[in-house]
Amino acid sequence: MSDITIRPLHVHEQREAYELAMRAYHLSPTDSGWKRWLEPLSADRRFGAFLHGTLAGVISAFSTELTVPGGRTLTVAATGGAAVRADYSRRGVLTALMQEQLRDCAERGEKATYGWGPTSATLYGRYGSGIATNSKNVHITSRNAIFRNDTPTGGAVRMLRNSDAIPLIQEIYQSAASYRPGMIRRPTGLWPDDLGSTSSEHNVAVHTGPQGDDGFVLYRPVNFSHDGPNLQADLFVDDLHTTNPHAMSDLWRFLTSIDLTSEIYAPMRPIDEFIDLMLIDPRQYRVGEVQDHTLLRILDVLEALAARSYRRAKPVVMGIVDRLFPENDGNYRISSQGVERTGHAAQVRMGVETLAMIYLGAWSPSTLAIAGRINVLDAEAISAADELFRPTTAPWCGTSF
Numbered sequence: 001m002s003d004i005t006i007r008p009l010h011v012h013e014q015r016e017a018y019e020l021a022m023r024a025y026h027l028s029p030t031d032s033g034w035k036r037w038l039e040p041l042s043a044d045r046r047f048g049a050f051l052h053g054t055l056a057g058v059i060s061a062f063s064t065e066l067t068v069p070g071g072r073t074l075t076v077a078a079t080g081g082a083a084v085r086a087d088y089s090r091r092g093v094l095t096a097l098m099q100e101q102l103r104d105c106a107e108r109g110e111k112a113t114y115g116w117g118p119t120s121a122t123l124y125g126r127y128g129s130g131i132a133t134n135s136k137n138v139h140i141t142s143r144n145a146i147f148r149n150d151t152p153t154g155g156a157v158r159m160l161r162n163s164d165a166i167p168l169i170q171e172i173y174q175s176a177a178s179y180r181p182g183m184i185r186r187p188t189g190l191w192p193d194d195l196g197s198t199s200s201e202h203n204v205a206v207h208t209g210p211q212g213d214d215g216f217v218l219y220r221p222v223n224f225s226h227d228g229p230n231l232q233a234d235l236f237v238d239d240l241h242t243t244n245p246h247a248m249s250d251l252w253r254f255l256t257s258i259d260l261t262s263e264i265y266a267p268m269r270p271i272d273e274f275i276d277l278m279l280i281d282p283r284q285y286r287v288g289e290v291q292d293h294t295l296l297r298i299l300d301v302l303e304a305l306a307a308r309s310y311r312r313a314k315p316v317v318m319g320i321v322d323r324l325f326p327e328n329d330g331n332y333r334i335s336s337q338g339v340e341r342t343g344h345a346a347q348v349r350m351g352v353e354t355l356a357m358i359y360l361g362a363w364s365p366s367t368l369a370i371a372g373r374i375n376v377l378d379a380e381a382i383s384a385a386d387e388l389f390r391p392t393t394a395p396w397c398g399t400s401f
Contacts, residue, residue, distance in 0.1 A: 005050045006100040017058045024083035041189035049093045056088035059097040065185040070309025077105040079115040113297040130356030132296035133182040133395045135268040137288040145256040151278040154246040155209035157254040165204040169216040176241040181360045182395035207247040215247030237266035272394040294397045296356040301328040305339040312336045313387035319346030347381035350374045361391025
Protein backbone atom coordinates (compact mmCIF):
# COMPACT_ATOMS: atom_id res chain seq x y z
CA MET A 1 0.00 0.00 0.00
CA SER A 2 2.95 2.35 0.35
CA ASP A 3 3.05 2.67 -3.46
CA ILE A 4 -0.61 3.77 -3.69
CA THR A 5 -1.40 7.48 -3.96
CA ILE A 6 -4.93 8.66 -3.18
CA ARG A 7 -6.01 12.12 -4.36
CA PRO A 8 -8.98 13.97 -5.89
CA LEU A 9 -9.33 13.39 -9.61
CA HIS A 10 -8.45 16.15 -12.07
CA VAL A 11 -10.91 17.12 -14.81
CA HIS A 12 -8.89 15.39 -17.53
CA GLU A 13 -8.93 12.13 -15.53
CA GLN A 14 -12.70 11.90 -15.17
CA ARG A 15 -13.38 10.05 -18.43
CA GLU A 16 -10.83 7.35 -17.60
CA ALA A 17 -12.32 7.04 -14.11
CA TYR A 18 -15.83 6.69 -15.54
CA GLU A 19 -14.79 3.93 -17.93
CA LEU A 20 -12.89 2.14 -15.15
CA ALA A 21 -15.98 2.17 -12.92
CA MET A 22 -18.32 0.93 -15.67
CA ARG A 23 -16.07 -1.95 -16.63
CA ALA A 24 -15.49 -2.90 -12.98
CA TYR A 25 -19.27 -3.34 -12.67
CA HIS A 26 -19.42 -5.20 -16.00
CA LEU A 27 -21.32 -2.37 -17.68
CA SER A 28 -20.65 -0.65 -21.01
CA PRO A 29 -19.74 3.06 -20.96
CA THR A 30 -22.39 5.20 -22.67
CA ASP A 31 -22.71 8.87 -23.59
CA SER A 32 -25.69 9.30 -21.25
CA GLY A 33 -23.79 7.62 -18.43
CA TRP A 34 -20.81 9.86 -19.05
CA LYS A 35 -23.05 12.94 -18.91
CA ARG A 36 -24.46 11.80 -15.57
CA TRP A 37 -20.94 11.13 -14.25
CA LEU A 38 -20.00 14.76 -14.95
CA GLU A 39 -22.88 16.18 -12.90
CA PRO A 40 -21.63 18.14 -9.87
CA LEU A 41 -23.41 15.79 -7.44
CA SER A 42 -20.19 14.03 -6.48
CA ALA A 43 -17.63 15.41 -8.93
CA ASP A 44 -15.75 17.28 -6.20
CA ARG A 45 -15.77 14.26 -3.87
CA ARG A 46 -14.33 11.69 -6.30
CA PHE A 47 -10.98 10.18 -5.33
CA GLY A 48 -8.66 8.18 -7.54
CA ALA A 49 -6.11 5.58 -6.45
CA PHE A 50 -2.89 5.66 -8.45
CA LEU A 51 -0.38 2.83 -8.49
CA HIS A 52 2.90 3.68 -10.20
CA GLY A 53 1.14 6.53 -12.00
CA THR A 54 -1.73 4.40 -13.31
CA LEU A 55 -5.34 4.99 -12.24
CA ALA A 56 -6.21 1.75 -10.43
CA GLY A 57 -9.43 2.63 -8.57
CA VAL A 58 -12.04 5.27 -7.86
CA ILE A 59 -14.56 6.14 -5.14
CA SER A 60 -17.07 8.98 -4.72
CA ALA A 61 -19.50 10.60 -2.27
CA PHE A 62 -21.90 13.50 -1.82
CA SER A 63 -23.36 15.11 1.29
CA THR A 64 -27.02 14.63 2.20
CA GLU A 65 -29.41 14.29 5.15
CA LEU A 66 -30.53 10.92 6.51
CA THR A 67 -33.85 10.60 8.34
CA VAL A 68 -33.40 8.83 11.68
CA PRO A 69 -35.99 7.44 14.16
CA GLY A 70 -37.94 10.31 15.66
CA GLY A 71 -37.96 12.38 12.46
CA ARG A 72 -34.71 14.30 12.86
CA THR A 73 -31.98 14.15 10.25
CA LEU A 74 -28.29 13.30 10.39
CA THR A 75 -25.70 14.82 8.06
CA VAL A 76 -24.11 11.92 6.19
CA ALA A 77 -22.00 11.22 3.14
CA ALA A 78 -23.82 9.13 0.55
CA THR A 79 -21.07 6.93 -0.84
CA GLY A 80 -20.82 4.77 -3.92
CA GLY A 81 -18.98 4.09 -7.13
CA ALA A 82 -16.13 2.22 -5.44
CA ALA A 83 -14.34 0.36 -8.21
CA VAL A 84 -10.93 -1.18 -8.82
CA ARG A 85 -9.43 -2.20 -12.16
CA ALA A 86 -9.46 -5.99 -12.54
CA ASP A 87 -5.69 -6.15 -13.07
CA TYR A 88 -5.03 -4.16 -9.87
CA SER A 89 -7.28 -6.07 -7.48
CA ARG A 90 -5.98 -7.67 -4.25
CA ARG A 91 -3.26 -5.02 -3.86
CA GLY A 92 -4.85 -2.89 -1.15
CA VAL A 93 -6.32 -0.34 -3.56
CA LEU A 94 -9.85 -0.47 -2.18
CA THR A 95 -8.62 -0.39 1.42
CA ALA A 96 -6.62 2.76 0.68
CA LEU A 97 -9.61 4.38 -1.04
CA MET A 98 -12.02 3.50 1.77
CA GLN A 99 -9.73 4.76 4.52
CA GLU A 100 -9.11 8.05 2.71
CA GLN A 101 -12.81 8.56 2.07
CA LEU A 102 -13.75 7.87 5.70
CA ARG A 103 -11.08 10.31 6.89
CA ASP A 104 -12.31 12.96 4.44
CA CYS A 105 -15.95 12.53 5.48
CA ALA A 106 -15.07 12.81 9.17
CA GLU A 107 -13.06 15.98 8.53
CA ARG A 108 -16.05 17.49 6.70
CA GLY A 109 -18.16 16.99 9.82
CA GLU A 110 -20.37 14.24 8.38
CA LYS A 111 -21.54 11.92 11.15
CA ALA A 112 -21.77 8.75 9.05
CA THR A 113 -21.45 7.33 5.57
CA TYR A 114 -24.44 5.76 3.88
CA GLY A 115 -23.92 3.48 0.92
CA TRP A 116 -26.17 1.68 -1.53
CA GLY A 117 -25.05 -1.60 -3.00
CA PRO A 118 -26.06 -4.98 -1.55
CA THR A 119 -23.25 -6.76 -3.40
CA SER A 120 -20.71 -5.01 -1.16
CA ALA A 121 -22.10 -5.89 2.27
CA THR A 122 -19.29 -8.28 3.20
CA LEU A 123 -16.61 -6.04 1.75
CA TYR A 124 -17.72 -2.85 3.48
CA GLY A 125 -18.09 -4.63 6.80
CA ARG A 126 -14.31 -4.63 7.03
CA TYR A 127 -14.41 -0.87 7.41
CA GLY A 128 -17.13 -0.64 10.06
CA SER A 129 -20.25 -0.59 7.88
CA GLY A 130 -23.35 -2.57 8.86
CA ILE A 131 -26.54 -3.42 6.96
CA ALA A 132 -28.90 -0.58 7.91
CA THR A 133 -31.99 -1.22 5.76
CA ASN A 134 -33.52 -4.11 3.85
CA SER A 135 -35.93 -4.23 0.92
CA LYS A 136 -37.94 -6.74 -1.10
CA ASN A 137 -38.61 -7.24 -4.80
CA VAL A 138 -42.33 -7.56 -5.52
CA HIS A 139 -44.33 -9.17 -8.34
CA ILE A 140 -48.09 -8.68 -8.74
CA THR A 141 -50.27 -10.43 -11.32
CA SER A 142 -52.23 -7.33 -12.16
CA ARG A 143 -55.09 -8.89 -14.16
CA ASN A 144 -56.08 -11.02 -11.14
CA ALA A 145 -55.19 -8.61 -8.32
CA ILE A 146 -58.53 -7.48 -6.91
CA PHE A 147 -58.50 -5.31 -3.80
CA ARG A 148 -60.71 -6.05 -0.81
CA ASN A 149 -63.57 -3.66 -0.11
CA ASP A 150 -62.18 -2.86 3.33
CA THR A 151 -58.81 -1.72 1.98
CA PRO A 152 -57.91 1.81 3.16
CA THR A 153 -58.87 4.34 0.50
CA GLY A 154 -59.51 8.03 0.30
CA GLY A 155 -58.65 10.41 -2.50
CA ALA A 156 -58.07 10.36 -6.23
CA VAL A 157 -55.24 9.49 -8.61
CA ARG A 158 -54.42 11.63 -11.65
CA MET A 159 -51.75 11.35 -14.31
CA LEU A 160 -49.47 14.29 -15.09
CA ARG A 161 -47.20 15.34 -17.90
CA ASN A 162 -43.66 14.58 -16.84
CA SER A 163 -42.41 18.13 -17.18
CA ASP A 164 -45.26 19.41 -14.99
CA ALA A 165 -44.77 16.69 -12.38
CA ILE A 166 -41.13 17.17 -11.42
CA PRO A 167 -41.46 19.90 -8.75
CA LEU A 168 -44.57 18.27 -7.30
CA ILE A 169 -43.22 14.75 -6.93
CA GLN A 170 -39.97 16.06 -5.49
CA GLU A 171 -42.00 17.86 -2.81
CA ILE A 172 -44.05 14.75 -2.07
CA TYR A 173 -40.88 12.66 -1.84
CA GLN A 174 -39.37 15.00 0.71
CA SER A 175 -42.56 14.86 2.80
CA ALA A 176 -42.42 11.06 2.74
CA ALA A 177 -38.72 11.11 3.62
CA SER A 178 -39.37 13.17 6.73
CA TYR A 179 -41.10 10.34 8.58
CA ARG A 180 -39.48 7.08 7.43
CA PRO A 181 -36.02 6.29 8.88
CA GLY A 182 -33.45 5.42 6.24
CA MET A 183 -34.65 7.82 3.56
CA ILE A 184 -32.39 10.63 2.38
CA ARG A 185 -32.75 14.10 0.93
CA ARG A 186 -32.70 13.25 -2.77
CA PRO A 187 -30.81 15.73 -4.97
CA THR A 188 -31.89 16.42 -8.55
CA GLY A 189 -29.17 14.21 -9.99
CA LEU A 190 -30.76 11.07 -8.50
CA TRP A 191 -34.05 11.42 -10.39
CA PRO A 192 -34.40 9.70 -13.81
CA ASP A 193 -32.47 11.54 -16.51
CA ASP A 194 -35.35 11.65 -18.98
CA LEU A 195 -38.07 12.69 -16.55
CA GLY A 196 -38.46 16.18 -17.98
CA SER A 197 -38.40 15.04 -21.60
CA THR A 198 -41.50 14.66 -23.77
CA SER A 199 -40.00 11.38 -25.02
CA SER A 200 -39.61 9.95 -21.51
CA GLU A 201 -40.64 6.33 -21.12
CA HIS A 202 -41.85 7.03 -17.58
CA ASN A 203 -45.47 7.67 -16.64
CA VAL A 204 -46.28 9.79 -13.58
CA ALA A 205 -49.38 9.49 -11.40
CA VAL A 206 -50.08 11.54 -8.26
CA HIS A 207 -52.49 10.81 -5.42
CA THR A 208 -54.45 13.59 -3.75
CA GLY A 209 -56.06 13.04 -0.36
CA PRO A 210 -58.00 15.27 2.05
CA GLN A 211 -54.81 17.14 3.01
CA GLY A 212 -53.56 17.58 -0.56
CA ASP A 213 -51.08 15.72 -2.74
CA ASP A 214 -49.65 12.87 -0.68
CA GLY A 215 -48.19 10.22 -2.99
CA PHE A 216 -46.81 9.51 -6.44
CA VAL A 217 -45.66 6.67 -8.65
CA LEU A 218 -43.23 6.54 -11.58
CA TYR A 219 -43.74 3.50 -13.81
CA ARG A 220 -42.98 2.36 -17.34
CA PRO A 221 -44.11 -0.44 -19.64
CA VAL A 222 -41.69 -3.30 -20.37
CA ASN A 223 -41.80 -6.73 -22.05
CA PHE A 224 -44.27 -5.93 -24.80
CA SER A 225 -45.90 -8.96 -26.40
CA HIS A 226 -48.75 -9.87 -28.73
CA ASP A 227 -50.89 -12.86 -27.81
CA GLY A 228 -53.01 -13.23 -30.91
CA PRO A 229 -54.73 -9.87 -31.41
CA ASN A 230 -54.05 -8.76 -27.85
CA LEU A 231 -51.31 -6.36 -26.82
CA GLN A 232 -49.83 -7.05 -23.38
CA ALA A 233 -47.07 -5.43 -21.36
CA ASP A 234 -45.64 -5.60 -17.88
CA LEU A 235 -45.23 -2.54 -15.68
CA PHE A 236 -41.94 -1.67 -13.98
CA VAL A 237 -42.36 0.54 -10.91
CA ASP A 238 -39.31 2.77 -10.54
CA ASP A 239 -40.56 4.93 -7.67
CA LEU A 240 -43.58 4.90 -5.37
CA HIS A 241 -43.68 7.07 -2.27
CA THR A 242 -46.56 8.12 -0.05
CA THR A 243 -47.10 9.86 3.25
CA ASN A 244 -49.98 7.67 4.46
CA PRO A 245 -51.57 4.20 3.97
CA HIS A 246 -54.57 5.53 2.02
CA ALA A 247 -52.36 7.01 -0.69
CA MET A 248 -50.28 3.84 -0.79
CA SER A 249 -53.23 1.50 -1.32
CA ASP A 250 -54.88 3.81 -3.84
CA LEU A 251 -51.73 4.02 -5.98
CA TRP A 252 -51.32 0.23 -5.99
CA ARG A 253 -55.00 -0.14 -6.84
CA PHE A 254 -54.44 2.29 -9.72
CA LEU A 255 -51.48 0.30 -11.04
CA THR A 256 -53.34 -3.01 -10.99
CA SER A 257 -56.29 -1.45 -12.85
CA ILE A 258 -54.25 -0.29 -15.88
CA ASP A 259 -55.52 -2.04 -19.02
CA LEU A 260 -53.44 -4.31 -21.27
CA THR A 261 -51.00 -5.30 -18.53
CA SER A 262 -50.21 -8.71 -17.11
CA GLU A 263 -47.68 -8.24 -14.30
CA ILE A 264 -46.24 -5.49 -12.15
CA TYR A 265 -42.62 -5.66 -10.99
CA ALA A 266 -41.48 -3.34 -8.21
CA PRO A 267 -37.92 -3.78 -6.91
CA MET A 268 -36.61 -2.54 -3.57
CA ARG A 269 -39.92 -2.03 -1.76
CA PRO A 270 -40.26 -1.52 2.03
CA ILE A 271 -40.26 -4.63 4.18
CA ASP A 272 -43.48 -3.50 5.92
CA GLU A 273 -45.48 -2.80 2.75
CA PHE A 274 -47.98 -5.69 2.72
CA ILE A 275 -50.07 -5.28 -0.42
CA ASP A 276 -50.94 -9.00 -0.31
CA LEU A 277 -53.08 -8.42 2.79
CA MET A 278 -55.20 -5.97 0.79
CA LEU A 279 -55.99 -8.45 -2.00
CA ILE A 280 -58.88 -10.90 -2.17
CA ASP A 281 -56.35 -13.47 -3.40
CA PRO A 282 -53.02 -12.77 -1.64
CA ARG A 283 -51.21 -15.21 -3.96
CA GLN A 284 -51.41 -12.68 -6.78
CA TYR A 285 -48.68 -10.88 -4.84
CA ARG A 286 -45.27 -12.53 -4.64
CA VAL A 287 -42.00 -11.53 -2.99
CA GLY A 288 -39.16 -12.54 -5.28
CA GLU A 289 -36.24 -11.63 -3.05
CA VAL A 290 -35.51 -9.94 0.27
CA GLN A 291 -32.13 -8.26 0.30
CA ASP A 292 -29.97 -5.80 2.16
CA HIS A 293 -30.39 -2.35 0.72
CA THR A 294 -28.09 0.20 2.38
CA LEU A 295 -24.97 0.15 4.51
CA LEU A 296 -24.27 2.61 7.33
CA ARG A 297 -20.87 3.50 8.74
CA ILE A 298 -21.14 5.65 11.86
CA LEU A 299 -18.24 8.11 12.14
CA ASP A 300 -19.31 10.01 15.26
CA VAL A 301 -21.04 7.59 17.63
CA LEU A 302 -22.12 10.16 20.24
CA GLU A 303 -23.59 12.60 17.71
CA ALA A 304 -25.33 9.85 15.77
CA LEU A 305 -26.88 8.27 18.86
CA ALA A 306 -27.98 11.68 20.15
CA ALA A 307 -29.72 12.52 16.87
CA ARG A 308 -32.37 9.78 17.07
CA SER A 309 -35.15 9.19 19.60
CA TYR A 310 -35.72 6.18 21.85
CA ARG A 311 -38.76 4.48 23.35
CA ARG A 312 -39.40 4.34 27.08
CA ALA A 313 -37.40 1.58 28.77
CA LYS A 314 -34.74 1.13 31.41
CA PRO A 315 -31.47 2.84 30.47
CA VAL A 316 -28.81 0.62 28.89
CA VAL A 317 -25.05 1.15 28.88
CA MET A 318 -23.60 0.09 25.52
CA GLY A 319 -19.92 -0.51 25.00
CA ILE A 320 -18.80 0.37 21.46
CA VAL A 321 -15.58 -0.75 19.78
CA ASP A 322 -14.29 0.99 16.64
CA ARG A 323 -10.88 -0.13 15.42
CA LEU A 324 -10.59 2.57 12.71
CA PHE A 325 -11.81 5.53 14.82
CA PRO A 326 -10.70 4.75 18.39
CA GLU A 327 -12.16 8.05 19.58
CA ASN A 328 -15.54 6.31 19.31
CA ASP A 329 -14.47 3.56 21.72
CA GLY A 330 -16.22 3.75 25.05
CA ASN A 331 -19.46 3.26 26.96
CA TYR A 332 -22.68 5.14 26.19
CA ARG A 333 -25.71 5.39 28.47
CA ILE A 334 -28.88 5.34 26.35
CA SER A 335 -32.33 6.18 27.68
CA SER A 336 -35.58 7.72 26.45
CA GLN A 337 -34.13 11.04 27.63
CA GLY A 338 -31.05 10.88 25.42
CA VAL A 339 -27.46 9.65 25.26
CA GLU A 340 -24.28 10.43 27.14
CA ARG A 341 -20.82 8.97 27.56
CA THR A 342 -20.39 7.24 30.87
CA GLY A 343 -17.79 5.60 33.05
CA HIS A 344 -20.25 2.91 34.14
CA ALA A 345 -19.61 -0.67 33.07
CA ALA A 346 -21.12 -1.80 29.77
CA GLN A 347 -24.17 -4.06 29.92
CA VAL A 348 -23.87 -4.98 26.23
CA ARG A 349 -20.85 -4.62 23.97
CA MET A 350 -20.63 -4.50 20.18
CA GLY A 351 -18.57 -3.29 17.25
CA VAL A 352 -19.49 -0.10 15.43
CA GLU A 353 -20.70 -2.16 12.44
CA THR A 354 -23.27 -3.90 14.67
CA LEU A 355 -24.39 -0.57 16.11
CA ALA A 356 -25.12 0.50 12.52
CA MET A 357 -27.44 -2.51 12.15
CA ILE A 358 -29.65 -1.51 15.09
CA TYR A 359 -29.36 2.26 14.64
CA LEU A 360 -32.28 2.72 12.19
CA GLY A 361 -34.22 -0.27 13.49
CA ALA A 362 -33.58 -2.89 10.81
CA TRP A 363 -32.47 -5.42 13.43
CA SER A 364 -33.26 -5.84 17.10
CA PRO A 365 -30.37 -6.09 19.60
CA SER A 366 -31.66 -9.47 20.83
CA THR A 367 -31.58 -10.89 17.29
CA LEU A 368 -27.99 -9.77 16.85
CA ALA A 369 -27.11 -11.13 20.29
CA ILE A 370 -28.42 -14.54 19.26
CA ALA A 371 -26.29 -14.29 16.12
CA GLY A 372 -23.22 -13.60 18.27
CA ARG A 373 -22.76 -10.02 17.11
CA ILE A 374 -23.52 -8.52 20.55
CA ASN A 375 -21.81 -9.59 23.75
CA VAL A 376 -24.46 -9.54 26.49
CA LEU A 377 -22.92 -8.79 29.89
CA ASP A 378 -26.22 -8.16 31.68
CA ALA A 379 -29.09 -10.44 30.61
CA GLU A 380 -31.77 -7.95 31.64
CA ALA A 381 -30.30 -5.22 29.47
CA ILE A 382 -30.96 -6.86 26.11
CA SER A 383 -34.77 -6.66 26.37
CA ALA A 384 -34.50 -3.03 27.43
CA ALA A 385 -32.25 -2.35 24.43
CA ASP A 386 -34.87 -3.97 22.17
CA GLU A 387 -37.52 -1.58 23.43
CA LEU A 388 -35.30 1.49 23.29
CA PHE A 389 -34.40 0.91 19.63
CA ARG A 390 -37.74 -0.51 18.48
CA PRO A 391 -38.90 1.44 15.39
CA THR A 392 -42.46 2.59 14.67
CA THR A 393 -41.94 1.88 10.97
CA ALA A 394 -39.40 -0.29 9.16
CA PRO A 395 -36.38 1.64 7.92
CA TRP A 396 -36.10 1.95 4.13
CA CYS A 397 -34.10 4.06 1.73
CA GLY A 398 -36.02 3.85 -1.56
CA THR A 399 -33.28 5.64 -3.51
CA SER A 400 -30.44 4.19 -5.58
CA PHE A 401 -27.19 6.18 -5.62
